[in-house]
Amino acid sequence: MRGPVNGPGNDEIPEAPGLTEYASGASPAPVTGATQVTSDPPAPGHLLFRSPMCPCENVRVDALACPCGLGDDYASCCGRLHAGAPAPTAESLMRSRYSAFAVGDAGYLLRTWHPSARPRTLSLDPARRWTRLAILETRDGGLFDATGTVQFRAMYLQQGQRGVLAETSRFVRQDRHWTYLGPID
Numbered sequence: 001m002r003g004p005v006n007g008p009g010n011d012e013i014p015e016a017p018g019l020t021e022y023a024s025g026a027s028p029a030p031v032t033g034a035t036q037v038t039s040d041p042p043a044p045g046h047l048l049f050r051s052p053m054c055p056c057e058n059v060r061v062d063a064l065a066c067p068c069g070l071g072d073d074y075a076s077c078c079g080r081l082h083a084g085a086p087a088p089t090a091e092s093l094m095r096s097r098y099s100a101f102a103v104g105d106a107g108y109l110l111r112t113w114h115p116s117a118r119p120r121t122l123s124l125d126p127a128r129r130w131t132r133l134a135i136l137e138t139r140d141g142g143l144f145d146a147t148g149t150v151q152f153r154a155m156y157l158q159q160g161q162r163g164v165l166a167e168t169s170r171f172v173r174q175d176r177h178w179t180y181l182g183p184i185d
């Protein structure tokens with residue numbers, strides 16, 4: 001996923017063709033089945049990652065649910081990938097990149113961007129709270145593939161407004177590491 005592209009310091013990042021942001025209340029492309037996005041409450045564990053401790057100071061963030069929504073705790077889910085473990089599939093890289101947006105790990109986002117498409121810098125908007133990821137469709141991107149696509153919707157809250165980032169992302173495996181190439185045009 002590409003994330004916000006129009007904040008200060010992001011001038012170098014070209015506008016993403018194929019990336020569509022919907023304001024809250026707009027009607028995005030139809031979604032069917034169990035992945036339909038409704039006004040679910042935010043997933044737990046989404047705002048916490050500025051420090052290793054939850055704001056309540058009773059639990060380490062690593063022990064909280066991973067933002068990607070798979071159900072594991074952050075440390076044993078996307079936290080492992082953020083710490084350097086390779087993503088086994090394109091979808092797992094997609095999830096870990098979403099989680100990197102949620103925890104504010106711009107370095108991971110840059111490292112996992114394909115060199116041909118990687119922006120020189122990336123600044124994340126701390127006012128945008130990523131609240132939920134829905135993977136709609138995955139094509140290829142498996143253990144024995146060299147390319148893959150993942151269609152997703154990423155929900156966020158910003159200044160009290162709900163928003164959705166929708167994209168079908170292309171991934172390429174370079175050496176043994178999946179990288180994000182960009183949205184499908």
Ligand SMILES: [Zn+2]
Binds near residue numbers: 069078096
């Ligand atoms: Zn995760």
